[in-house]
Amino acid sequence: MNIQIRKFYYGDIPEETGGNSSSSNASNETGWPLWEVFIRSKQGLDHKHAGSLHAADAQMAIENARDVYTRRQEGVSIWVVESKHIHATNPDEAEMFYEPASDKVYRHPTFYDLPDEVKHM
Amino acid sequence: MSQTINQTLQLADTCLILGQRNSEWCAHGPILEQDIAITNITLDLIGQARNFYQYAATLISKNENKNITEDTLAYLRTEREFKNFLICELPNGDWANTVLRQFFFSCFQLLLFEELEKNSDTQLAAIATKSLKEIKYHIKWSSEWVIRLGDGTEESNNRINNAVQQLWPYTGEFFMPADYEIISVSSLKEKWLQSIKDVFDEATLTIPQNIFMQSGGKDGVHTEHLGYVLSELQYLQRVYPGAEW
Known part of the structure; x- marks a missing residue:
């Protein structure tokens, strides 16, 4: 068996560096595109990214997500979106994107003297 | 009393044997996600079978003053005692065959359980109510596969058409009444x-006409396939009676 391990990038990453594109090359042996799955664990909470899976269309993606990600009562609502529609930052640009924030501790609200009357902050 | 017992056993056997057949797909599904989907359906069916077997075991134990359990009924009865529909015991064939059988069966099961839900036997009615939620999903899943394959490529259309030819003769049995049945199945x-x-319309498939219908399963007269299914299913309890783990 020919097993390939690919790293998947999303959205705006050029195809030659990304691992996946449903339109130009098959994402797996069946040729089904990759989908991202978001699950709401209970009413009132946000949908959270649960993982990804392969499916031929949106309907199948929702059912696959139901079978793969909610079989232990993990959810009450499912969103799916084809992975290629997700726009993401490029890992190569992480330095300029995220590191400038690391020396700006004053952005955390920890420099105020709280009056004693304010208890739960 | 024996009528209810036989009816309950028929429901149990049918779910168990189809579940056992579907479980053969575990780790062999066409793709991981669908492997899990068919295995989930298997677990639903075996769960339904357990509910019916437990109820039958209670009735038989009371009736015959013996200590019968769900395991006795599933593991220690012979082919002629099994009352499942023939369609359940047929080999899986390809994916088209498997999903089409599930579709035929689940559509029937929905109608049957909607009637069962209204039955005066409250235990059977309660099991039916619980199972209907599962069955509705099985229909959704399997009917979408039938449409996908029928209205798909030439290859997929050929395969689902072959499946229709192979399985259709086994659908008549659903509606042939057995003397112990408490639901009027012919009316379904x-x-x-x-x-x-x-x-089928959406899947561009046609319903076969004037086909001879096989029967016998409800009365314990089975195809040659059931023996093989049971020998695998019952092997452990036959070789090591009373084994537990």
Whole structure:
């Protein structure tokens, strides 16, 4: 068996560096595109990214997500979106994107003297 | 009393044998996600079988003053005692064959359990109510596969057409009454045909006409396949009676 391990990038990453594109090359042996799955664990909470899976269309993606990600009562609502529609930052640009924030501790609200009357902050 | 017992055993056997067949797909599904989907359906069916077996075991134990359990009924009865529909015991064939059988069966099961839900036997009615939620999903899943394959490529269309030819002769048994049945199954036929037709139209498939229908499963007269299914299913309890783990 020919097993390939690919790293998947999303959205705006050029195809030659990304691992996946449903339109130009098959994402797996069946040729089904990759989908991202978001699950709401209970009413009132946000949908959270649960993982990804392969499916031929949106309907199948929702059912696959139901079978793969909610079989232990993990959810009450499912969103799916084809992975290629997700726009993401490029890992190569992480330095300029995220590191400038690391020396700006004053952005955390920890420099105020709280009056004693304010208890739960 | 024996009528209810036989009816309950028929429901149990049918779910167990189809579940056992579907479970053969575990780790062999066409793709991981669908492998899990068919295995989930298997677990639903075996769960339904357990509910019916437990109820039958209670009735038999009381009736015959013996200590019968669900395991006794599933593991220690012979072919002639099993009352499942023939369609359940047939080999899986390819994916088209498997999903089409599930579709035929689930559509029938929906109609049957909707009747069972109204039955005066509250235990059977309660099991039916619980199972209906599962069955509705099985229909959704399997009917979409029938449409996908029928209205798909030439290859997929050929395969689902072959499956229709192979399985159709086994659908008549659903509606042939057995003397112990508490639901009038023949009255479900028209509705069943309509639900098949709706999906077949979308899948560009046609319903076969004037086909000889196989029967016998309900009365314990089975195809040659059931023996093999049971020998695998019952092997452990036959070789190591009373084994537990």
